[in-house]
Amino acid sequence: MLIELVIGAIKAIVIVLLVLGLSGVLLWFERKGAALIQDRIGANRAAVFGWGRRLGLPNLGLVNTLLADPLKLFTKEDFVPDGADHFLHGLAPFLALFPILIAFAVVPVGDTLRVAQRNVNLQAAHVDVAALYLLAVIGIGVYGLALGGWASNNRWSLLGGIRASAQMISYELALGLAFLAVVVTYGTLDLQEICRLQGGVWFGWLPRWGILVQPVSFLLLLTAGMAESKRVPFDVPEAESELVAGYFTEYSGGKQAVFMITDFAEVVLVAVLVTLFFFGGWQVPWLYADGFHFPGPHGVFLPLPNYVVAILQIVAFWLKTVFFCCFQILVRWTLPRFRYDQLMQFGWKGLLPVGVLNLILTAFVVVIAGAHY
């Protein structure tokens, strides 16, 4: 009983730390990547006693973004504007971050790992209806932004908060429809089960990944997910040319940093969802529980012990996730921002009908043709 608790606690802490760490690295990638795309040098000033320069290494801005900026933010004055609702102003950033972090509890990062005659499921919490749980948790995430905007007692903030919540509940529908099509396809709401179903091959060599069956759903989920995380081109809630910084205009120091980390944690969440539903989650092509079965006329077999398989799966999962995180950041520097009415039209008149049609088509194929994944 106690050992189960300890294992559960370790899994929960590790996944939260991984997500927060990845969010920080993404922040670095966004700043330095943006500089690369825009032909600038980017963050390159701060260094630790000039060690890197003495060794002749180029300054990649890692110290700037990962050390100096957080230090600066968390030591700055925590300013609360006059007339603000103190309690809600302080609560809002954490209300925004918390739901995103607990969403990762149901994310499987690998199959079972055998340690000392004990099978450890590489998933912090096993929930049968994990897809519903994810939708519920993403839905709660609206409150932090909406209340942050309201509690600041500032017009820009309030407009940003209203825009953020309107956008999030609009795109949640498209997100939910993408989820439903996926659930109908796999016939289960269990994320670990969805990953297991994507193991094996078609035609003897093609990995059975969901993208080949549900490409429309993939596009829907990626688009709606990016809108949920309020990234460019969907960043009207924090449009700096119109609203200063939107719902976090009146935030400074550590609280502003929490809002920023929330944005990047959402990027990670969208990448994780795309990986789980459409790119096999932790599946490595041709890797089974006992080792690699390479396709080909001779069928080469490479046996591997359980722990190597588990490590390969975890690495594959995070590689896929990082790939989609980077993809979202590249989109930010590629597309211009939507206008507010275009955003609403795109969500309600574009994504929603496509999602409904895709769901009906999927249900039709599954029921009439009796197709099983």
Add this chain to the structure above:
Amino acid sequence: MSLGLFFFLAVLAALSALGVIAQRNPVHCLLALAVNLLDIGVMFVGLGAVTVGFLQIIIYVGAIMVLFLFVIWLLNLQAEGFSGYLGLKLFGAIGAAALAAEFATLFLHTSRISTPGASALTQGTITTLGRHLFSDYLVAFEITSLLLLAAVVGAIGLARRPPLSAGLSAAAGSDLATAESPRQMSRSMSVSAEQQTTTPRAGSA
């Protein structure tokens, strides 16, 4: 669900329900209500009605309460002072007394705290729920979905612009300023409120 967890959730539910009626600021009241609904959802999950619990959180906490928040903002409701008529207070007192009497009888007739049986714990899964909905309660389910569809169509009909100004406002519709005028926003919100309520139907289908 363990008894300790149940008591924790029960006390939290009672406190947040008190917070809904005892606070002066409408936004604080709404937050207390959201906490209450979330708490009830968690209680559903703990008692085995997993699907209902999560749907409660998705629909009530994630959608309906957010729309309430919009309404509070758009109507610009402020914190209210003490008010009320003597008659209303009298009615309130009578209602409270009746409720207290009902609770007292309920408590007196409940012998002990019972734990849910094994059958109750398996009844709440999405498989059982779907099977019941699409076999035993199919007619009621279809009539409900028809009702929701009618509500959606009605909401769109109400929110539609009058035809006379359609050409004019379509020309100005792309302007950001008009798109964010409170009147228009409240209209589009009421539409999305109705459409949001149809998601559980799609969910179980």
